[in-house]
Each structure stands twice: as C-alpha cells, then as structure tokens.
Amino acid sequence: MASKKVVTKKAEPKRTAPPLETLDRLHAIHPDAHCELDHANAFQLLCATVLSAQTTDVNVNKATPKLFARYPDANALAKAEPLDVEPLVATLGFFRQKAKSLVGLARALVENHGGNVPQSMDDLVKLPGVGRKTANVVLGVIWNTPDGVVVDTHVGRLATRLRWTKNTDPVKVEKDLCKRLPRERWNITSHILIFHGRRVCFARKPACDKCGIRDACPSAFKAENVGRKPARSPRVLTVVT
Template sequence: MNNTRKIPSKKQRSLEILIRLKRLYPDAICSLNYSTPVQLLVATILSAQCTDERVNKVTPSLFSRFPDAPSLANADVTEIETLVRSTGFYRNKAKNIQAACQMIVSEFGGEVPQQMEQLLRLPGVARKTANVVLAHAFGINAGVTVDTHVMRLSQRLGLTKYADPIRIEQDLMRLLPQPDWENWSIRLIYHGRAICKARNPACQACELVDICPSATLPQIKVLTNG
C-alpha cells in the first residue's frame, strides 16, 4: 500500500493552515498588557529575549510610575533600568525606551506614529515591534510579525526556505490575506508553544500533520509541489 501523500502548493497550504489555526486558537490576541499605544510600544521592546508573562509582571509598576511618552522621556534612566531589570538586557532596553519616547515627544507630538517608516526611526524598533504596534494599537496590518516561533514553524511548514526574518516576512505576506497577517503570527506562536516546539515537536498531536512537509510520523511520507 502506498502511504505517500501529495501536499498542496504553498498558497493552498498556507490558507488551509490559516483555517485550521483559526479553529484551534479562536481567541488569539496580543498577550501583552497595555492601555495606550506608547505602553504597547514599550511592552513590545521589553519582550525581546523575554517572555510576555515576565513583561506583564514588570509593566504595571513601570506604567504606574511613567504612564506616557513625556514621563518616560524625562525619567531618570536608572529608575527605568531598575523597574525593567528582570526582563534582561535592561540597560539597553531602558536606553531605547527613553530615546524612543524622547523622539515621540520631540518629533511626533507625544503620539506614537502610525506609519511603518516613522516607527522604524525610533530607537529599539525593528519591523517585528512596528508590526505589533501598528496591528494592535491602530488596526493596521502593515506586515507579518516574525518571532522565533513564526520563523521555526514557517520553515517546518514549508512556507519559506529563508532564515532571515525579513525574507520570511516577505514570503508570508505573499501567501496570506492581508487582514490575517497579524492574527496568523499570534496563532502560530500559540501553536509553537503548545505543539510544534523547538525540540521534540508533538507531531502525533498536531492537527497540521497531514499538510506539513516536516512531519516526523513514520507512517506519513509527504511530497510538496510548492
């Protein structure tokens, strides 16, 4: 008996994966706690090399002391460092947070800009952070957020051959409908945490196994024409 299964094209596969992820994780929302765009920007900067859970433990005290861009811009940076110390790389994060808020105050009237090009000028802000802020603070899907989970799963699912986040994002933007760019990332992150872990992915429990070129179940052999 021939157990070989032919997998759909990349485009077909990405849309089917999206449908299944929506069913698996219907309430996928940003897991960072914030009240304003500035607070989301700060929380996202803090989330680099740190869990969202840890960030959410730090930000209540930080935002109670410094709730907006002007207060962060004029803060004693050592106080910011103390408040964010447990997120790791705290000196660099504190410096970038203050410098970004100073630019927001001096160049953007105290409000977080809503254009990718302007956001990327802020210290400590690359496309990952900018995509999160635009999508969740302003409802603007300007790109696909690519973190380590999205990178790993996009490669395993055969949707990109690249290791560079920018190239991965470009591939995903071509494959996915723009309204789903950000919720794709969140759902893929959920799936990466729960099932498709970096070590020992639980292929036997994965609902994407039949369309995944990297599935390790011995009875499934897959081919791709994507």
C-alpha cells in the first residue's frame, strides 16, 4: 500500500492588515506603552534623551537620579562645568561628550528661553545636541504635539517587518509612518513599537510564535534578517539625535 505523504502546513500570514488596525492590536497588547526614560518634567526628559544616545534607557535611568538631584533645573546645570557633570554620567558611553552637551544645552535654555524648554520644533533643534528625534520625544511625551514619529532602532525594525516602509533611512521611515498613521497617534506609535520591539519582536530572534499579531504580519516566522541594522563601524557617536 502506498504511504500517504504528510504535508505540514507552514504558518503564513493571511493578509497584510492596514497599519492603524495593527497598531490598535499592538496597543491592546501593550496598553501601558510609554516613554521608559524616567523624568519629572520637560527639562529632565530633554537631558535624559540626550544621554540616551548609544545606550539603553535602563542605563540612563540609573544615572539620572543623582544628576537631577544635583542639578534640578537648567539654571543649576548652566552654572556647572562639564568636568563637574562627568562623574555623574560616567557610567554611560561617551560621557565626556554628553556632559559637555548637557551643560551647553542648559546654558542655551537659560540664555534664550528663560531656563524653560521651548515647545516648538524650530526652537528645540536650535539647542546644542538636540536633533529632530530628541525634539519629537519631548514634544510628544510632554505636550503630545510631536512633529512626526520618533524613529529609533526598534521603530525602524518593526516598521520594516510590518511593511509600513521600504526605507531604512530614519527620516524617510518617519515620513512613511506619518503618511500612514493619523497625527493624533504619532506619539503613542513609537512607544507601542518600542515596547513590542523590546519584549517580543527582538532584533535577532523575534518571538513570532508568541506574537499577538503574527496573523497580520508579513514577516512572521521569517523576520530574523528583516529590518536589522547592518553591523556598525566601531565607536561612532551620533551626538545630535
């Protein structure tokens, strides 16, 4: 008798869902998605975001309590010298450059904005060490008025895996996300994608078998090499983020 051939069906996504539908599902999976940099106000978030370049939020959160206890606002930090600040951020990579950035930033806040953090993209990106990404973190988290979607490594990877973009350049990825998602969701989008990227859709080994949107993800079970950054050349710091 001829033996029956057993065909194992591979789990394949059934469809590519509209981005907003998938975002809503991801939000239901991560209802507490939020900015994971500890802060009590705009000044602290601005400093924490500058410190987060090339390091993890966890490391930044370990350093900032002492930093903010010593320098609670821009006026206090503006009077410091970078050498005073260095020991407080020495656990972070590129700490000398970051200490210099923080002091320069505080001095610019005092000189040009009365010690307050400005609320417009134009003013924020004129501050030393502050780029579009940092500005959007502050605008989104503090005032919910982002001028775009914050695209970090997790957001870029997820957007590629979900086929919300074909681009790899963060500025172009941001434009694609802004086109596909309503403005009122821009701020939460990055927090949701970062939460999912940190907890489920890992860069090297995404946990597709445990992922609640695998039926709608075009990269499910074949994502290992999708959306990952090429190997970085050693020790290059992008100061402006």
